[in-house]
Amino acid sequence: MSKDELKNYLGQHFSEFSLTESFDFTELHVPKENILDVLKQLKESPATAFDFLFCETAVDRNPALELVYHITSTQYRHDLVVKTVLEDRENPVIESVYPLWTAAELYEDEIYDMFGIRFSNHPKLRRIMLTDEWVGYPLRKDYQDDKMIVK
Amino acid sequence: MENIENLNNEQLMTEEFVINIGPQHPATHGVLRVEVTLDGETVKDILPHLGYIHRGIEKMSEHMGYKQSIYLTSRMDYLSAHINNHACSLLIEKACGIEVPERAKAIRLIMDELQRLTSHQLWWGSCAMDIGAVTPFFVGFRDRERILDLFEANTGNRLTMNYIVPGGVMRDVLPNFVSDVRDVIDEVKSNFKDYTKLITGNFIFRHRTQGVGYLTKESAISLGCTGPVARASGVQCDIRKLYPYDGYDKLDFKEITDPGCDSWARYFVRMEEMKQSIHIIEQLLENFPEGESRTKLKGVLRVPAGEYYQRVETARGELGVFMVSDGSTKPYRLKYRTPCFSNLGAVTAIGKGLKIADLMATMATIDLIVPDIDR
């Protein structure tokens, strides 16, 4: 369905979450606790059928860590961005969306490696890009590496 | 050693052993380590280890200006260098609202499709070499060199061209560009019969790829696979058709999908895509527009704050550039959604239960570029 049909569908079903509009996609802001069942509803309901997670990434908004899910449907070809915010910076933990999309396994491995966000019930969480004894999470804004990185 | 008869069963039980198809291996075409547990010849479990070529491009682009970080993308998937630069340029043009002249759009599309041709030709050579035939590698490179001469004449370099920049193309093409491209295209078209003679019609190659490496449509979608790997399992996901950019909607070409789901289908989809690329280039050459090839931009670019996402169809799938900008001269966060990273999931999904030789054939037809995975 088209963008505004999707918007008012989301307005009815997820009225408690805020809905904003970025340059390309509509964004649904969901609190950390019920991220998994919101995404499960979006995937399972035949009206939306978001069965394709094409990009899952994290953005370091300096005090908080923000997780962004880009999902689309291969039937209706409409796109949606779902965002959550994780306040806790020392050990941020969130549900893994691996049960819904198997692509999430590699995406979340990389997010854990770069941002340090732990994913519970993830099949094999490991540092995928860097060596195991690497200290710190490079893509965080407060990552200190004075020898290599010149501000 | 007591005699064999009274050795009960679990003492004679065979045990699996783990081999590393390691960072340096002819079949991985780069530095991807795949830890494979084997029971004899059949593969029981696959665990890829990445990061051997992780250079931290996303962290670097946070310290660079918008126009500076574009040249890094052609070091990620170096076989679709033009298309990667095209993605970043489109993103910045969309964000700042820059108008691109018609001639620049046509040149960009021709360069993209030529790049797709060179990528498929190199894939064809190295896929045949993984399955054992060495001569197709040289036949594939013969045609590829013809197109690389074209790139070198017009853009200055053979592999990492940095030719497509925000606002158009770096320099206008040579005057006899259209006739050169037409000669190269005719030659590549006439060489197609070599491809069928050498590999497509080859009896052994068919037996090595048909019914091998089965990726169902549902698992392709849930794994996030895009490009020829997904289209060979029947998923319609060609970005040039779904979200056309720079004049793809005005061109008529078919999106090749094949319900076959096995290595042979992936091979067939790429061979047909080569023909479609040639068809596209011929259409673009007919009415090749005149005029300006680049709109001048001021030195330091400031992108208005916000989040932008641009999708482009590279030779291996959908490259998505996700940028968060806070209005300064440097991007706040730049994330590249690369096709090979999710296609790698398909290797682990398909690999279980295959023989080693089939695992190599499947990895050859999934066509991974390792710096594209590690970034």
Added chain:
Amino acid sequence: MISMIQYSDITSLIHQTLSASLSPVATQITEIILSALLAFIVMIVCVIIMVYMERKVAGFMQMRLGPNRVGPFGTFQVFADVLKLLLKESFTPNSADKFMFNLAPCIVLMVTLMALAPISWGPGLVMWDSNIGILFITAITSLSVIGILMAGWSSNNKYSLLGAMRSGAQIVSYELSAGLAIVTAVILSGTISSVGMVESQADGWWILKGHIPAMIAFLTYVISSTAECNRAPFDLAEAESELTAGYHTEYSGMKFGIFYLNEYINMGVVSIVASTLFLGGWMPLHLPFNNEYIQLFNHLMDFIPSWIWLFGKMFMIIFFMMWFRWTLPRLRIDQLLKLEWKYLLPINICNLILATAISIFGWHL
């Protein structure tokens, strides 16, 4: 019948001069050493030509020039390779089973060189004129599996173990159809000794006289002998793209050189045996009919010396093997064994029955 130079008078001349000055036992030993050295040198020269030919043929088939910088037309390239391998440090990995690791290349080379003994190189020129020559060759060539398995097992490397297991299964199963093809030739010609085999083709090569069964036996023999030398499209033992370098991954320097040398000597031996069985070895082309023009043609053929015939046929078959290598992709292990057990073996057995029927009723010319 054949009016060519008889080498036997040269050998008897050498025999008289030696036995004049030495005791009979000493002459026997020196003759053995002399003929072994001669056969070894001839084979080494053939290997040098084969390696150069392989690189030039590969270049020709891949639209590029082969080596042409080292020496005139690149002919010294092979000498440079061999000399470099000789000077290379060839170490034994410390986790390897040292004795077996160093013994494997010697066994493999010894086995293929022993197969040279019964081959008849020319009229009257044979090292060991035994009447079970062909049987000896089939027995000896099946021993090379032991060397390869030793190499794979002792280098304590998973890839070489896999390569050795694959080549074990492959060579053992392809021995079968090679042996059956040889039996077909033996049935047609009636002798097992290689000298007798060549003499029996004096009035025409078996491939012409034995028409259908000989042609089928020749084709299956070439296919199964390509598999026995581990050459593409059956090169699963040292499959570059899968097992890096197969069973000789851990070998460096001249030990790897010996494996490399052995592959080419094996190819040479196999193509000499194929030409002896079906293409008449050093026997020139004679046609069996006896009107005077054919006799004139047969007589004319005798003027071409016998070693040109032998090495011409050998290099023709070697060119075919190289042709296979640079065009066909590699088979998977189960397809390889299926080809042998389900296709080559039944064809060979039916061909054997056909050959016996023909030789009983005398339908062959």
Added chain:
Amino acid sequence: MDVKENVPEFPGEIYKDETGKTNFLVSSVDAVANWARSNSLWPLSFGTSCCAIELMSTVSAKYDWSRFGFEVMRASPRQCDLIIVAGTITHKMAPVLKRLYDQMPEPRYVIAMGSCAVSGGPFFYNSYAVVRGVDNILPVDVYIPGCPPRPEALIQGMMTLQEKIRKSKAYVIQKPHKEAI
């Protein structure tokens, strides 16, 4: 007086007496050993990123380094005597590269191909994971600049390595002054 005449193809001089009959070739062990080693350099098929594609173009029919005898590209380090580091070497890849180098038999040479291998190249600034130059790990013999260097540049690099081998002493292992980490 003996007439000496240089042989174009082979390192050595032909000695002929004035009547021009007794001609035999005289050469030094170093010259012959270096001639053999320089003319049959077997590279390891090792390529990490974009420079590997230019390496493959050099192997292909147009640039064809098999004319020099390099075409035997072995996959196992035991049988190679030259490692062409084509591409970026990261901190995770450095120990693997060092082990590959140690597995190679002794007269071995290293070519650093591309600016990533020479000095870290485009990833010199602000990359936390890249080793700035392969000579921190391996003793490098020939550096080939370029990102990626053209196939002709790679062939010129190989020919410079051949020159270097021809001038070196055959039985003394000379490593560049900067000792490897």
